[in-house]
Amino acid sequence: MKKFTRTIVAASLLAGLSFSAFADFKAGFVNTDRVFREANAAKAAQTRLEQEFSKREKELIALRDNLKRGSDAFERDAPTMSESQRVTKQRDLVEQDREFQRKSREFQEDLGNRKNEELAKVLDQANKIVQQVAEAEQYDVILQEAVYVNPKHDITDKVIKALNAAK
Incomplete structure (x- = not known):
């Protein structure tokens, strides 16, 4: 019985100590998706990507439209x-489609790589x-992904404001 009482007292003491440590x-x-959507640096990165890839995208659209017109004309x-x-025209259309598919894949890969580079920055x-926020406000831990977060622990707005103010 004495041993059981000591165990209970020790467990209570440890529980009290751990509770005070967590107090x-x-x-x-931080919601990184919101940072990527709302921060000025992310918006600027998106604008750079659009400018960098707009010409190639227009070329792909023109290729696709040309292929569509050619296919419609062939069917007609x-x-x-x-x-x-008919065989010659079919081969030509197949070759145009291959070229379009190749350029489309290259475009998507290049865009994906550049987007990853910009988002990494x-x-x-x-x-x-x-x-900086964690050190200034003495946080013990900052999480970037969670299933649920009480809004009182969300510091995303602070991070976005500080990120927008930097530069």
Whole structure:
């Protein structure tokens, strides 16, 4: 019985100590998706990407439209074409489609890579701001992903404001 009582007292003491240790624990949360949508640096990165890739996108749209027109014309004119003309036109359309698909894949890959580069720069800046806020306001931990966060722990607005003020 004495041993059981000592165990209960020790467990209560440990629970009290751990509760007092967590009483001073300060946690925060940053929604990186909101930072990417709302921060001026992220918006500027998006504008740079649009400017950088707009010409290629227009070229792809023109290629697609040209291919569509050619395909429509082929379907319309195929019954009146000779066999050799039909085969030649089909090969030409298949080649144009391959070229369009290749350029489209390259465009998507290049855009994805550049977007990742730009977002990495914004994330790096945001992480520095998060660290500054955490140190200034004495946070013990800042989370960037969570299933649920009480809004009182969300410091995203502070980070966005500080990120917009930097530069």
